[in-house]
Amino acid sequence: MSPRALRVSRRRICSGWRRNADSACAQGKCTVGTCYFGYLDCNPNIPGCESQLGTDDNCSACGDKSCALANTFFTCSDGARCDAAVCAGGFANCDTSSADCEATFAAGAACLPHYGDSLALATQVFEIVATGFAPDGSTFLAGAFEGTVDFDPSSARDIRMANDRDAFVTKFNANGSYAWTAVITGRGYTSLSAIAVTSTGAVAVTGPYSDSIDLDPSATVTVTRQTATVDQQDGYVLELTAAGQLAWGGTLAGAAGYSQASPISLALDASDGIYLAGVFSGTVDFDPGAGVASQTPASGTFSSAGFLLKLTAAGLYHSARLLDNGNCSAFLSSVTVASDGNVWATGSIDSGPGCPLDDRPLSYSQSSAVLVKHDPMNVPVGRWVVGVYANGNAVAPGPAGSIYLAGAAANNTVDYDPGTGVVNHWVGDSGGGFILKLDASAAFRWVRVLAGQPIHGLATAPDGGVVGIGQEYGGALVTRLTSDGGSVWSFLAGGSSTYASSVASRGTRFAIAGTSSGTVDIDPTASVDIMFGDVAFVSRYTF
Numbered sequence: 001m002s003p004r005a006l007r008v009s010r011r012r013i014c015s016g017w018r019r020n021a022d023s024a025c026a027q028g029k030c031t032v033g034t035c036y037f038g039y040l041d042c043n044p045n046i047p048g049c050e051s052q053l054g055t056d057d058n059c060s061a062c063g064d065k066s067c068a069l070a071n072t073f074f075t076c077s078d079g080a081r082c083d084a085a086v087c088a089g090g091f092a093n094c095d096t097s098s099a100d101c102e103a104t105f106a107a108g109a110a111c112l113p114h115y116g117d118s119l120a121l122a123t124q125v126f127e128i129v130a131t132g133f134a135p136d137g138s139t140f141l142a143g144a145f146e147g148t149v150d151f152d153p154s155s156a157r158d159i160r161m162a163n164d165r166d167a168f169v170t171k172f173n174a175n176g177s178y179a180w181t182a183v184i185t186g187r188g189y190t191s192l193s194a195i196a197v198t199s200t201g202a203v204a205v206t207g208p209y210s211d212s213i214d215l216d217p218s219a220t221v222t223v224t225r226q227t228a229t230v231d232q233q234d235g236y237v238l239e240l241t242a243a244g245q246l247a248w249g250g251t252l253a254g255a256a257g258y259s260q261a262s263p264i265s266l267a268l269d270a271s272d273g274i275y276l277a278g279v280f281s282g283t284v285d286f287d288p289g290a291g292v293a294s295q296t297p298a299s300g301t302f303s304s305a306g307f308l309l310k311l312t313a314a315g316l317y318h319s320a321r322l323l324d325n326g327n328c329s330a331f332l333s334s335v336t337v338a339s340d341g342n343v344w345a346t347g348s349i350d351s352g353p354g355c356p357l358d359d360r361p362l363s364y365s366q367s368s369a370v371l372v373k374h375d376p377m378n379v380p381v382g383r384w385v386v387g388v389y390a391n392g393n394a395v396a397p398g399p400a401g402s403i404y405l406a407g408a409a410a411n412n413t414v415d416y417d418p419g420t421g422v423v424n425h426w427v428g429d430s431g432g433g434f435i436l437k438l439d440a441s442a443a444f445r446w447v448r449v450l451a452g453q454p455i456h457g458l459a460t461a462p463d464g465g466v467v468g469i470g471q472e473y474g475g476a477l478v479t480r481l482t483s484d485g486g487s488v489w490s491f492l493a494g495g496s497s498t499y500a501s502s503v504a505s506r507g508t509r510f511a512i513a514g515t516s517s518g519t520v521d522i523d524p525t526a527s528v529d530i531m532f533g534d535v536a537f538v539s540r541y542t543f
Helices: 003-017
Strands: 021-026 029-035 114-121 130-133 139-150 159-172 178-184 194-197 203-210 212-214 224-226 233-240 246-254 260-268 274-281 304-311 317-323 330-337 343-351 366-374 380-386 390-397 403-409 413-415 424-426 432-438 444-451 455-460 466-472 475-481 487-493 499-506 509-516 535-542
Touching: 114 139, 130 194, 130 509, 139 194, 139 203, 139 535, 159 203, 178 233, 194 260, 224 246, 233 274, 246 260, 274 343, 304 343, 317 330, 317 366, 330 366, 343 403, 366 403, 403 455, 424 444, 432 455, 432 466, 455 499, 466 499, 475 499, 475 509
Parallel strands: 130 499, 233 260, 260 330, 304 330, 330 390, 366 390, 390 455
Antiparallel strands: 021 029, 114 535, 130 139, 139 159, 159 178, 194 203, 203 233, 203 260, 212 224, 233 246, 260 274, 274 304, 274 330, 304 317, 330 343, 343 366, 343 390, 366 380, 390 403, 403 432, 413 424, 432 444, 455 466, 466 475, 475 487, 499 509, 509 535
């Protein structure tokens, strides 16, 4: 054989031999470089990376069998154990002697939550809706609206009008009767991202706006703020009393030019001090009062960074800390205060070459979930990264200073241990969600993975466990786990056009809030509660 023919033969051999891997030819031999993402070489008798992950036999790793438990989401064996499966929508694990989910919501069972009621408003806007409980059991529903809306769902009326998009906060009494609505209006776009209810029943709210905003919802007083240019976006934060009157308010003002402030999440500490998390670009003044506390991302005006802002209970500026990833992306989407007073926030960063917060030698930059811990004075304590192809969507407190982290992963296998250990789990060919528990020092405790079901909200359960919300084809997914990671129940609320964007709890009660279209049965039990139209809603339950 001629030298040229030999070279061609070798190329052909390597081309067919490599199978799902990078390979190379050297001195007539073929070598496998790196298996393509989602493949492994599980059979030494077959050359190349012949085994695809996510199968019954090779779930997260070679020989990692899948679990076959009744009425649960597909899951891997988790080290030869199959008790990590999460109940599928409509099922519960009332008999904890086995890991399957044998009880149904249709039949009823002692471990199931009790559905209370649902309150709906035809806001004509489909975006984030937030909810929270006051100490007396009254409930808040907050979001944005357009046009003419009647905020009183009873036979009485409370009609408000918005020429563009305005924000609203509606209070319902503990018995479901209507209390009041406060409208945050302005000349441009006003939205609402998050709320938190204080120990006295007041409510703090935050969100973005453009052009102008009137922070006082009363008809007699105006407290107007203006963005530097009409087309840029600033953030606002304010507190309403339990009666719906303005207690205090202010804005996160951007400098003229390219600047933007987007507060996304809000949490309160034991003294009703406020923490705001979000993302900004350009130069922004983080003091919502008369003072100036301007910051700019390290890479300059055209870069963005995450922020964690602390205010006192009276709305006075305390401190602002940045999550700055240079020219790479970084933002914070959720914040909570742990039982020991430390503050945790999660979001996403770009990982890869040139990214200061995580410069792993990846072939190109990829999104990773990020977790930061600050002390009660907002001083950074630590920062951790979870996986790649992952986003951190929500964080909630657990027992003894622990926290729960929830999010979404894009596809295939993700390492959920933020430390030096490796805890791989298959999350689905088309992505899915996870709920991860870490102790007070961010050490891995457990993770539960839901193939195909991103999780975007969390609230603490009375037993120290957690309730998460996500989305399934049949409706809004709500799932409860114990503090040890055991699955208690999962149910679907509404129908395929029902989306839950917020979950809140206080004592023995919890609520989900979101949007829905068409005609749906919002009661997940055998009973029926029909909800009509294009609405923003809050549904209330007891554990």
